[in-house]
Amino acid sequence: MNKEMLMQYMDIAPEVAQALAQGKPIVALESTILSHGMPYPENVDFAKKIEQEIRDLGAVPATLAIIDGRLKAGLTEEELLTMCKGENVRKVSRRDMPIVIANKLTGATTVATTMIIASLAGIRVFATGGIGGVHRGGEDSMDISADLQELAHTNVMVVCAGAKMILDIGRTLEYLETMGVPVLGMDTDDFPAFYCRKSGFGVDYNAKTAADVAKIAKAKWDLGLDGGMLIGNPVPQEYAMDFDEMSAVIDRAMAAADAAGVKGKNITPFLLAHIVELTGGDSLKTNMQLAFNNARAAAKIAVELANLD
Ligand code: PSU
Ligand code: MN
Numbered sequence: 001m002n003k004e005m006l007m008q009y010m011d012i013a014p015e016v017a018q019a020l021a022q023g024k025p026i027v028a029l030e031s032t033i034l035s036h037g038m039p040y041p042e043n044v045d046f047a048k049k050i051e052q053e054i055r056d057l058g059a060v061p062a063t064l065a066i067i068d069g070r071l072k073a074g075l076t077e078e079e080l081l082t083m084c085k086g087e088n089v090r091k092v093s094r095r096d097m098p099i100v101i102a103n104k105l106t107g108a109t110t111v112a113t114t115m116i117i118a119s120l121a122g123i124r125v126f127a128t129g130g131i132g133g134v135h136r137g138g139e140d141s142m143d144i145s146a147d148l149q150e151l152a153h154t155n156v157m158v159v160c161a162g163a164k165m166i167l168d169i170g171r172t173l174e175y176l177e178t179m180g181v182p183v184l185g186m187d188t189d190d191f192p193a194f195y196c197r198k199s200g201f202g203v204d205y206n207a208k209t210a211a212d213v214a215k216i217a218k219a220k221w222d223l224g225l226d227g228g229m230l231i232g233n234p235v236p237q238e239y240a241m242d243f244d245e246m247s248a249v250i251d252r253a254m255a256a257a258d259a260a261g262v263k264g265k266n267i268t269p270f271l272l273a274h275i276v277e278l279t280g281g282d283s284l285k286t287n288m289q290l291a292f293n294n295a296r297a298a299a300k301i302a303v304e305l306a307n308l309d
Pocket of ligand 2: 145
């Protein structure tokens with residue numbers, strides 16, 4: 001798509017536009033984690049801090065969202081607040097995007113839509129908490145997040161702390177293999193399980209440094225091997241939660257979802273809110289810390305990637 005056409009739909013914040021023009025490192029951030037993944041007002045402090053973590057390492061943060069139908073790459077403080085309050089803010093995945101844009105609505109971007117907007121803007125590195133995937137029981141419900149399809153096709157690297165145990169992690173990784181998505185561990189052999197450092201499932205490659213990751217991304221995209229990459233970065237040890245304890249909490253949250261008949265796009269936000277409640281806020285603290293950790297890893301990778309160009 002040409003730039004003129006793109007600008008009919010997108011607003012790029014001045015700082016982000018300047019970084020793009022100068023080939024400086026940029027890290028994209030999603031807004032669903034704010035609007036539908038964390039409670040207000042704790043998410044306001046989080047949103048500001050995660051941007052700061054990226055700046056501290058010499059990269060430019062760009063939180064992505066759709067506001068009044070405009071694609072936004074980089075938010076003002078007021079726009080960030082809108083996403084955190086989450087009033088009349090939809091959860092927007094790929095299928096929802098054209099409807100929200102055409103009707104000038106406001107939406108938070110999931111991993112899938114953050115990848116799409118990042119790619120349109122020319123941003124290659126994106127940090128989040130956890131990705132969507134194949135839900136438990138997905139072999140019957142066919143509830144497979146559009147995040148996985150996006151990773152198959154869109155040239156953006158996603159740095160995450162793995163996937164929550166609300167998902168079937170084994171099937172999620174199988175799906176990614178089928179779709180040709182490299183899954184790297186950030187100094188780990190084990191794909192992380194969000195609150196916990198290990199899922200029991202292996203990664204394709206243990207990358208020891210940010211420079212290793214950048215070299216792999218460059219080789220992939222230089223050769224036209226289109227699609228994303230997934231980097232699993234384990235939560236720092238001091239914030240990790242007990243695997244068995246979290247498994248029990250997640251089972252309870254899933255039983256509550258089942259009893260309430262929650263399905264489809266509402267299931268992930270429902271489970272996240274219940275998990276925070278059931279852990280008395282401990283999971284929220286871990287969630288924030290793992291996201292900061294991912295932002296730092298992503299910033300280092302973005303710096304290395306910019307050096308390779
Ligand atoms: N997993 C989390 N936290 C989140 C999400 C997933 O641990 O906030 C959000 C992300 O935005 C992700 C989306 O892209 O949920 C996946 O939703 P769905 O399964 O409906 O595609
Ligand atoms: Mn789904």
